[in-house]
Amino acid sequence: MAHGIHHVTIMAGRAHRNLDVYTRTLGLRLVKKTVNFDDPGTYHFYYGDETGRPGTIVTFFPWEHAAPGQSGVGETIETALRIPETAIAFWTHRLVEAGLRHEAPAKRFGETVIRFRDPDGTRLALVGVPGIEREPAWSTAEIPAEVAIRGVHSVGILVADTAPTGAILTNVLGFEEIARDEDVVRYRATDASDDTPGAIVDLHRAGAPFRGRLGAGSVHHVAFRAADDAAQTAMVATLAAEHGLRTTEQRDRNYFRSVYFREPGGVLFEIATDVPGFAVDEPVAALGTALKLPAQYEGRRAAIEAVLPQVA
Known part of the structure; x- marks a missing residue:
């Protein structure tokens, strides 16, 4: 049974700038270029590793004229990404070169962390993890595999009381308190x-x-993993029976199937299945190269493409 974060979805501004920062500056792979299924005039970009494994995915809804967000209680206030501990100097220099606002490396729970923000003000961090340079990694011409990002490290959530949210994490989503x-x-x-x-x-x-x-710059929601529909159904049942929380009906997102709910602290959580994955509608070698639309919008492709901003 797999537990953990499936993906994090964030609101952004200009689509072209978002693509540039996450594929060029940070070196993530664009694994899916689609639309917001609830707002098809808006892109939905998925970035991750070579295949878009659960736990490596950060996604964005880019609205060209979105006003800046402001962090507060009941929100996810930081999305942290894993890098090899030996890559701290590389990434400190790269953030300087890219002109991204960042803090000096600091220790958190014994790990070295570089906090920074993207051009939309999204609160991000790079966390140095020992030994992960041996893990497979998506690399680019500017970012070799030995220093590349290895998926999501963690999310930071701000709540008035940690206990009710912690109960959801431990009793429903497969986590345990460690520190x-x-x-x-x-x-x-x-x-x-x-x-x-x-x-x-x-x-x-x-x-x-x-x-x-x-x-x-605001995190829209955090998605947690369910191996399949049966695991998701069990989580939904526990939420209702033991916490009095109801989820939405299951929604087919083509690459996973999802339910949503507000946890006690006010954060929007999603439970997403690991299956079927991002290679369901294009081969792994071609991930992210074509605009993929869900079946209900395919008949409107020309109109949708006409209103979406032009990106590579």
């Missing part, structure tokens, strides 16, 4: 190994009840 540091509680997927991406959630207790504003 505490001042106002942060760290959870890790119970079946995660050292090479499992997306295995960590940090719950931050808010010192003041300030609410955020969704916009460019």
Whole structure:
């Protein structure tokens, strides 16, 4: 049974700029270029490793004229990515070259972390993890495999009270508490190994009840893994029976099947199946090269392509 983060979905501004930052500056692979299934006049970009494994995926809804978001209680306030510990100097220099706002490397739970922001203000971090340079990696001409990003490390979630959200993580989503540091509680997927991406959630207790504003740079939702429909159904049943929380009906996203709910702290959570994956409608070698539309929009392809911003 696989547990952990499946993907993180973030709101963005200009589509072309988003593509440039995540594929060129950060060196992730564009594994799917599609549309927001609920708003087909907007792109939905998926970035990850070579095949788009669960735990390596960060996705974006880019709106050209989106107003900036503001972080607050009941939101995901940081998305952290895994890099080899030996790559800290490489990435510090690369962020400087790219002109991205960043902080000096610092220690968090014994790991070296570089916090930075993309041009939309998205709060990101690179976390140095020992030994992961041996893991497979998507590399580019500018970012060799030995320093490349290896998927999601963790998300940081800001809530007024960590206990109710922690109960959902441990009782439903397959995590366990492993550490505490001042106002942060760290959870890790119970079946995660050292090479499992997306295995960590940090719950931050808010010192003041300030609410955020969704916009460019805001995390829209965090998706957690369910191996298949049966595992997802079991999680939904536990949410209802033991926590009094109802999810949406299952929604087919072509590459996974999803249900959504608000956890007690107010964050939008998704439970997404690992199957069928991103190679269901194009071969692995060609992932992300063509605009893929769900069946219900295929008849409107010309009209949809006409309103989408031009990108490579």
